Amino acid sequence: MASIRERNRELIIQAASEIFANRGYAATKTVDIASLAGLPKANVYYYFKTKENLYRSVLESVIEPLLQAYVPFYEHTDPAAALEQYIRAKIRISQQHPHASKVFASEIMHGAPHLPEDISLQMMEHTRQSSALIQSWIDQGLMAEVDPQHLLFTIWASTQTYADFDWQITQITGKEKMEQEDYDAAAELIVQLVLKGCEVRSPVTTD
Known part of the structure; x- marks a missing residue:
């Protein structure tokens, strides 16, 4: 069974994949990724540090x-x-x-x-x-x-x-x-x- 950390990382990656695909790297905002993933914006930075790392x-x-x-x-x-x-x-x-x-x-x-x-x-x-x-x-x-x-x-x-x-x-x-x-x-x-x-x-x- 996946840990909470693994589940959250996967949720963020899936949400980021969709938004990066639709908007491109430059136009993508971290807050929108967090919103689509259903997680606080702070979680994105906790797991990935930067938008570039997430990309x-x-x-x-x-x-x-x-x-x-x-x-x-x-x-x-x-x-x-x-x-x-x-x-x-x-x-x-x-x-x-x-x-x-x-x-x-x-x-x-x-x-x-x-x-x-x-x-x-x-x-x-x-x-x-x-x-x-x-x-x-x-x-x-x-x-x-x-x-x-x-x-x-x-x-x-x-x-x-x-x-x-x-x-x-x-x-x-x-x-x-x-x-x-x-x-x-x-x-x-x-x-x-x-x-x-x-x-x-x-x-x-x-x-």
Whole structure:
């Protein structure tokens, strides 16, 4: 069971994620975060000291899942399995961390001024390794000759859409909010487009 400290920190991070996503860093006021979290303003400073520290905590709340999403590349020699699991993980992040995902996207679009250097380096390294693995599958004849980096960029864009443009999606679909079936359908379509479009094949196994 979570302690009061852990519960309060999580409430503040969730509230901050929503307000930072809607207003941006500069326009966000600590008092509004506290109000949305249902806690005194003093609690925000008690747990995070500064608005910048809180903002970084919001970024870190989504960065850990983003880093974990790369795990299938290292666990599978089958490109079909690795790419499918990676895509589904990215969709889950947009579903489960929609506000923090928007904050992260905005941070990147503004040149990542608040992104800690060690985290930036980790993300760059995971991207480099994943690109190298995709290239190795291409060299083995398990995929069409596509640019590995641009393939990753395409996956990022198509999955991030379900966090960044959720308002537009609900307007078009006529739903008050996206449901589980919508995220499942999105993941299924993106998986099909990538696997079929890149002519991904599983390696032949011998008994």
